[in-house]
Amino acid sequence: MLFRQLQEPDSCTYTYLLSCPDTGETVLIDPVLDTVDRDLHLLQELGLKLSYSLDTHIHADHLTGARRLKELAGSRIVYPEIDDLPCADIGVREGTPFRVGNIEIHPLFTPGHTNHHHAYLIDNGTHKLLFSGDALLIDACGRTDFQSGDAGTLYRSIHDKFFSLPDETLVYPCHDYEGRHISTIAQEKARNPRLGNNKPLEEFVAIMDNMDLPYPRKIDFAVPGNELCGECPPNVPEKFRAPCQRHEQG
Numbered sequence: 304m305l306f307r308q309l310q311e312p313d314s315c316t317y318t319y320l321l322s323c324p325d326t327g328e329t330v331l332i333d334p335v336l337d338t339v340d341r342d343l344h345l346l347q348e349l350g351l352k353l354s355y356s357l358d359t360h361i362h363a364d365h366l367t368g369a370r371r372l373k374e375l376a377g378s379r380i381v382y383p384e385i386d387d388l389p390c391a392d393i394g395v396r397e398g399t400p401f402r403v404g405n406i407e408i409h410p411l412f413t414p415g416h417t418n419h420h421h422a423y424l425i426d427n428g429t430h431k432l433l434f435s436g437d438a439l440l441i442d443a444c445g446r447t448d449f450q451s452g453d454a455g456t457l458y459r460s461i462h463d464k465f466f467s468l469p470d471e472t473l474v475y476p477c478h479d480y481e482g483r484h485i486s487t488i489a490q491e492k493a494r495n496p497r498l499g500n501n502k503p504l505e506e507f508v509a510i511m512d513n514m515d516l517p518y519p520r521k522i523d524f525a526v527p528g529n530e531l532c533g534e535c536p537p538n539v540p541e542k543f544r545a546p547c548q549r550h551e552q553g
Contacts, residue, residue: 304321304322304323304324304406304425304427305320305321305322305323305324305329305349305351306319306320306321306322307319307320307345308475308484308485309338309341309342309345311335311337311338311365313337313365314335314364314365314478314521315478315479315480316333316335316362316364316365316477316478317333317475317476317477317478317479317484318331318332318333318334318335318338318342318368319331319332319333319434319475320342320345320346321403321406321425322349322351322403322404323403323404323405323406325404325405326404326405327351327352327404328354328355328403328404328406329346329351329352329353329354329355329403330353330354330355330356330357330381330403330406330408331353331355331356331357331368331372331378332356332357332358332359332423332434333357333358333359333362333367333434333436333477334356334358334367334368334369334372335365335366335367335368336365336366336367336368336371336533336535336546336547337365337366337368337546338368339368339371339372339375339546340549342368342372343372343375343376346376352376352377353372353376353377353378354378354379354403354404355378355379355380355381355393355403356368356369356372356373356378356379356380356381357381357382357395357401357408357423358381358382358383358529359383359420359421359422359423359434359436359437359477360383360386360416360417360419360420360421360436360437361386361417361419361450361526361529361530362437362525362526362529363449363450363519363521363522363525363526364478364519364520364521364522364525365521365525366521366524366525366528366529366533366535366546366547367528367529367532367533368533369382369390369532369533370390370531370532370533370534371533373392373532379392379393380392380393380532381393381394381395381401382394382395382532383395383396383410383412383419383420383421384396385412385419386419388530388531388532390531390532390534391532395408395410395421396410396412397409397410397411397412397421398410401423406425406427407425407426408423408424408425409423409424409425409426410422410423411423411424411464411465412460412464413435413436413438413457413460413461413464413465414453414456414457414460415438415445415447415452415453415454415455415456415457415458415459415460415461416436416437416438416444416445416446416447416450416452416457417437417450417451417452418450418451418452418453418456419451420436420437420438420445420460421436422434422435422436422438422439422464422465423436424468430471430472430473431468431469431471431472431473432472432473432475433465433468433472433473433474433475433488434475434477435465435474435475435476435477436476436477437476437477437478438457438460438461438465439461439465439474439476439491439495439498440476440477440478440479441474441476441479441481441483441485441486441491442483442486442491442494442495442496443495443496443497444457444461444495444497444498445457446511446514446516447511448511448512448514448516449519449522450522450526454507454508454511454512455504455508457511458498458504458507458508459504461498462498465488465491466488466491466492468488469488470487470488470489470492471487471488471489472487472488473485473486473487474486474487474488474490474491497510497511521543523538524536524538524539524540524543535547
């Protein structure tokens with residue numbers, strides 16, 4: 304399996320490129336509109352054709368690149384089936400593997416950050432790779448104070464779906480704000496300050512309910528835009544419009 308971890312710096316979002324060496328089928332997990340040109344250039348450098356974009360959830364901190372990638376590369380848009388987005392070509396759900404060539408991706412329904420959030424698990428025969436989206440981050444977790452978030456639900460998702468995986472499972476989050484790239488289930492179980500060391504549910508909920516974080520600066524246009532698979536809505540502020548204008552102009 305060919306693998307690349309890529310970052311969009313403004314929202315500190317990680318995009319993951321996975322490609323099957325046998326068939327050439329390729330997927331980008333959580334692509335960002337701002338870095339579509341970079342991603343297409345990398346695909347060209349690697350001699351790959353993009354087959355799919357795959358989002359973990361409807362993001363509030365950036366516009367997905369799914370729609371633009373479909374327009375430019377002919378890729379198919381994949382979202383959790385529960386989102387029921389008319390713009391999606393394929394819906395995924397827990398219990399039904401999604402195949403990219405010979406790569407078998409197992410969706411895990413992990414609500415709490417949002418009510419429809421999914422993570423994606425791959426077993427490559429040597430390691431298990433967990434693409435945890437915004438649910439579990441490195442030494443942190445996703446917010447639960449907007450977009451149908453719920454701290455108790457997130458706690459159960461992480462404990463039931465993630466912390467039950469083998470300790471050596473590699474964790475690749477959708478974001479990191481400290482320049483880190485990878486974690487493991489063992490590390491998060493041991494030292495995650497919000498969840499680690501068997502922190503009880505009540506303590507986790509209290510932590511999440513008292514974080515007092517600022518209002519997400521892109522949520523008012525990102526959520527409606529991502530419900531359209533990355534279309535730029537009219538209310539994108541001028542300071543964030545450059546990626547929209549670049550692609551609108553072709």
